[in-house]
Amino acid sequence: MAKLRIIGAPSDFGQGRRGVDMGPSAIRYAGLSEKLARLGHDVEDLGNIVVPTPEMHTVKDEKLKYFDEVKAVCENLYREVSRVMEEDAIPIILGGDHSISIGSMAGIAASRRPFGVIWFDAHGDMNTPETTPSGNIHGMPLAVNLGLGHPELIHLGGFAPKVKPENVVLVGIRSIDEDEAKLIRQTGIRAYTMAEIDRMGMAAVMEEAIRIASNQTEGIHLSLDLDSLDPTFAPGVGTPVNGGVTYREGHLAMEILADSGKIRSVDVVEVNPILDIHNQTGNMAVELVESLFGKTVM
Ligand SMILES: NC(=[NH2+])NCCC[C@H](N)C(=O)O
Ligand SMILES: [Mn+2]
Ligand SMILES: [Mn+2]
Structure with a gap:
């Protein structure tokens, strides 16, 4: 049994398509708390962090759209996540667009445990900001979490970087910008493309990924x-790309992570x-999290 704490971060400031701020509601509606509790976990929903109202804001910097708003959201999330980490609980942070991970990882790293x-x-x-084709912080x-980008984002929580490149793994990539590819190579993080998942199989990829991420x-x-x-399987996303992880590969990956016992x-x-069809993507998210926290067929 694990102590699971749900935190909503309903922000859409990291990208250009409205609606992702309703992500936490869609995931909750799909029954996240109830289903995790049914697996025997101690689950508590801590509600949402405070996020500015999008209608009241405009873009100021074309290379860092909604910078002030993203930073404010991430500061709030940082505080909430570090509190949960101090209680030795596992935070489950619901976005929002991916820019919120600047706040969540700052909160996770606050304990200074690698x-x-x-x-x-x-x-x-x-x-x-130098390589972005869109200016979208997501x-x-x-x-940012590796220490590259705007200094105020990098130093959120008062320290940087949040994670070492030798412990970072990308899985499932199939849409990378030209200069972004150079940065990925320079940092030396391990990046598994869809082609590698096809060739190696998801199980082998995940076993390697876990080894890299848990080394020291x-x-x-x-x-x-x-x-x-x-x-x-997940049509309700702002930047869909064909040729992705299948339903079974997704679950297999989560099951292997569950077996590792290393998720914090x-x-x-x-x-x-x-952008979704009858909350298919919200349901998929909940199903994957169930597998991640121990749901199996028998
Ligand atoms: N979290 C995401 N969905 N990110 C999509 C990023 C797309 C593109 N690489 C960009 O920088 O604008
Ligand atoms: Mn992303
Ligand atoms: Mn993405």
Whole structure:
């Protein structure tokens, strides 16, 4: 039995399509708390952090859209997540777009205990203000957590970087910008493309990923972007890319992570109910989290 604490981060400031701020509602509506409790866990929903109202804000910097708003959201989330970590509970952070991971990982790192990261995503999220083609901060959070990008984001919580490149793994990538690819190579993080998942199989990829993320660390943070899945299974995301992780591969990955016993924190991001079909993506998110916390067939 694990102590699980749900935190909603209903922010859509990290990208251009409205609706992802309703992600936490869609995931809760799909029964997250009840289903995790049914698995025998001690579950508490702590509600949502405070987020500015989008209608009242405009873009100021084209290379860092909604910078002030993203920073404010991440500061609030940082505080909430560090509180949960101090209680030795596992935070399950519901986005919102992926920019919220700047706040969640700052909160996780606040204890200064080393951890690894498995970043499940179609994208690298390794852009900086210099490389970004869109100016959307949700394309930058992994870079920020590694210490690359705007200094005020990097130093959120008063320290940087949040994680060492040798403990960072990307899984499921299939849409990487040109200069972003250079950064991924320079940092030396391990990036498993969809082609590698096809060739090696998801089980072998996850076993390697867990080995890398847990080498000399005290646990693993999973940052789960629902666009890692193929749009057939997760249509409700702002930046869908064909050729993604299948339903079974997704569950297998979560089951292998569950078996490892190393998960200490989770982000579930990019669920956009406005773009979804009957909450298919919200349901998929809940199913994957159930597998991550021990649900099996028998
Ligand atoms: N978290 C995400 N869905 N990120 C998508 C990023 C897309 C693109 N690479 C960008 O920087 O704009
Ligand atoms: Mn992402
Ligand atoms: Mn993505």
